[in-house]
Amino acid sequence: ISINQIEETNRLFISPVMLSVVVEHIFLLVLVTLISVLQNAFFATKVEREGKEHHANTSAFERVSCANRNCMDSYPTFLAVLWCAGLCLNQAPAAFSGLIYLVARQKYFVGYMGQTSQSTPGYVFGKRVLSFLFLMCIVGIFNLLLVRYFGNDFKDTVETITTAASALLLIP
Amino acid sequence: ISINQIEETNRLFISPVMLSVVVEHIFLLVLVTLISVLQNAFFATKVEREGKEHHANTSAFERVSCANRNCMDSYPTFLAVLWCAGLCLNQAPAAFSGLIYLVARQKYFVGYMGQTSQSTPGYVFGKRVLSFLFLMCIVGIFNLLLVRYFGNDFKDTVETITTAASALLLIP
Amino acid sequence: ISINQIEETNRLFISPVMLSVVVEHIFLLVLVTLISVLQNAFFATKVEREGKEHHANTSAFERVSCANRNCMDSYPTFLAVLWCAGLCLNQAPAAFSGLIYLVARQKYFVGYMGQTSQSTPGYVFGKRVLSFLFLMCIVGIFNLLLVRYFGNDFKDTVETITTAASALLLIP
Numbered sequence: 001i002s003i004n005q006i007e008e009t010n011r012l013f014i015s016p017v018m019l020s021v022v023v024e025h026i027f028l029l030v031l032v033t034l035i036s037v038l039q040n041a042f043f044a045t046k047v048e049r050e051g052k053e054h055h056a057n058t059s060a061f062e063r064v065s066c067a068n069r070n071c072m073d074s075y076p077t078f079l080a081v082l083w084c085a086g087l088c089l090n091q092a093p094a095a096f097s098g099l100i101y102l103v104a105r106q107k108y109f110v111g112y113m114g115q116t117s118q119s120t121p122g123y124v125f126g127k128r129v130l131s132f133l134f135l136m137c138i139v140g141i142f143n144l145l146l147v148r149y150f151g152n153d154f155k156d157t158v159e160t161i162t163t164a165a166s167a168l169l170l171i172p
Numbered sequence: 173i174s175i176n177q178i179e180e181t182n183r184l185f186i187s188p189v190m191l192s193v194v195v196e197h198i199f200l201l202v203l204v205t206l207i208s209v210l211q212n213a214f215f216a217t218k219v220e221r222e223g224k225e226h227h228a229n230t231s232a233f234e235r236v237s238c239a240n241r242n243c244m245d246s247y248p249t250f251l252a253v254l255w256c257a258g259l260c261l262n263q264a265p266a267a268f269s270g271l272i273y274l275v276a277r278q279k280y281f282v283g284y285m286g287q288t289s290q291s292t293p294g295y296v297f298g299k300r301v302l303s304f305l306f307l308m309c310i311v312g313i314f315n316l317l318l319v320r321y322f323g324n325d326f327k328d329t330v331e332t333i334t335t336a337a338s339a340l341l342l343i344p
Numbered sequence: 345i346s347i348n349q350i351e352e353t354n355r356l357f358i359s360p361v362m363l364s365v366v367v368e369h370i371f372l373l374v375l376v377t378l379i380s381v382l383q384n385a386f387f388a389t390k391v392e393r394e395g396k397e398h399h400a401n402t403s404a405f406e407r408v409s410c411a412n413r414n415c416m417d418s419y420p421t422f423l424a425v426l427w428c429a430g431l432c433l434n435q436a437p438a439a440f441s442g443l444i445y446l447v448a449r450q451k452y453f454v455g456y457m458g459q460t461s462q463s464t465p466g467y468v469f470g471k472r473v474l475s476f477l478f479l480m481c482i483v484g485i486f487n488l489l490l491v492r493y494f495g496n497d498f499k500d501t502v503e504t505i506t507t508a509a510s511a512l513l514l515i516p
Contacts, residue, residue, distance in 0.1 A: 018193060020319070021362060023260060027313050030256045034309055040249045041302075048295045069245070073416045076248045077384045080423060084374045088367060123392045130385075137378055144367050190365060195432055195488050202428045206481055212421045213474075220467045244417045251424060 028095035029086040033079065036102055043068045043109060067112035070123055071105055081133040088140025090159045093166035094133060100169050101129040129169060136162055200267035201258040205251065208274055215240045215281060239284035242295055243277055253305040260312025262331045265338035266305060272341050273301040301341060308334055372439035373430040380446055387412045387453060411456035414467055415449055425477040432484025434503045437510035438477060444513050445473040473513060480506055
């Protein structure tokens with residue numbers, strides 16, 4: 001059997017194996033993304049209904065529209081850090097943190113709608129979860145550089161630590 | 173030939189083969205993304221021109237700005253479901269649905285601009301296409317779990333069905 | 345050694361090798377994404393502080409809020425072309441162009457805040473960088489089609505040219 005034959009078999013067998021491996025390594029991220037899409041749909045429906053019922057001029061419509069806009073403004077940032085953290089390190093803690101972010105977002109949206117117009121919550125929310133996902137990315141890339149230039153693979157250790165640390169996000 | 177040698181050849185040959193396989197499995201998605209980027213640029217140019225000509229206070233500017241903002245609000249959601257559906261199941265029906273969404277978005281934008289200020293279209297559009305892409309993701313993940321725990325691969329059947337179903341989106 | 349055994353070893357060795365290969369091919373893109381996330385956080389903090397200090401009604405708050413919103417509107421588009429260009433062709437020039445876009449965005453944001461209310465910069469910024477990334481995607485896909493149907497691989501040549509061309513973006 002020659003190198004060429006191995007390359008041939010590689011070409012033949014890599015494609016399906018590879019794709020299933022890829023999907024297995026991202027399916028939790030996909031699930032969290034789908035839940036976030038459902039939440040976006042819920043927010044959009046609220047805005048749509050409020051706008052139709054109250055002719056888009058009331059304070060209630062303004063509040064729900066503003067809450068939705070603030071959530072949408074930070075949505076691409078959330079997706080970016082979620083997927084980077086999941087790809088660079090490990091999908092499980094990333095997906096778990098993503099879920100916590102979605103809960104925080106739901107609370108923010110509901111809180112914003114229920115507020116009287118005097119005091120509204122700030123523009124930023126979910127800072128802690130986003131910082132944690134951000135740190136996961138940094139650690140993942142740092143680990144990759146270590147592996148490449150020093151040959152030490154701390155990935156297993158780091159993954160265990162991040163999985164444990166992600167549970168700390170539950171503390172309010 | 174030993175296991176080690178195979179691993180070595182794997183390391184050598186995997187990289188280029190893998191990347192071309194990856195690009196082949198996403199290039200339709202990339203194409204649809206590029207078309208959507210062109211459309212975004214078209215929207216942004218409209219807003220820019222309207223703002224410069226009419227000093228940002230007229231009702232025409234407000235309408236085009238609002239239409240653009242509504243389109244941009246749902247853009248990350250669209251990209252997320254498009255790519256998840258394409259990766260989890262099959263890129264061809266996902267890209268086709270994506271194209272239909274872009275047509276719906278164009279209609280929405282043009283319709284919004286042409287409206288008199290009394291009646292504007294709602295906040296949400298393209299619900300049917302986004303739901304279809306959402307369903308594709310669910311089916312893709314469900315299929316993966318089936319394969320893993322029962323060993324049945326319905327992927328080919330499912331792909332055929334979704335490809336056929338995506339044609340149904342054309343019915344207005 | 346039989347084909348089956350090779351497939352088995354493939355399944356065993358592909359997963360870790362593949363993931364490290366994937367991460368190696370995207371880590372510059374991840375880095376640029378992380379820097380852009382930091383910048384988003386900086387923008388959001390500015391908006392948050394201005395809103396708290398000045399009770400959300402002053403012209404300064406309106407300006408910073410509008411600048412932030414314009415930046416956020418084009419953020420998903422930027423991420424999409426950055427990652428498509430990086431995946432389809434080469435991550436190094438894509439990440440370099442991404443950095444230049446982030447510098448242009450910072451300048452735009454600071455310029456928007458410092459403006460008097462008479463003249464504000466337009467809605468669109470960073471057109472040149474986004475067009476360059478867009479072109480990179482087109483070239484990458486075109487190259488893939490060439491490879492598939494004609495067997496000529498211009499990827500190396502094209503990568504050298506784009507890397508050189510990305511330096512031209514520095515010219516103001």
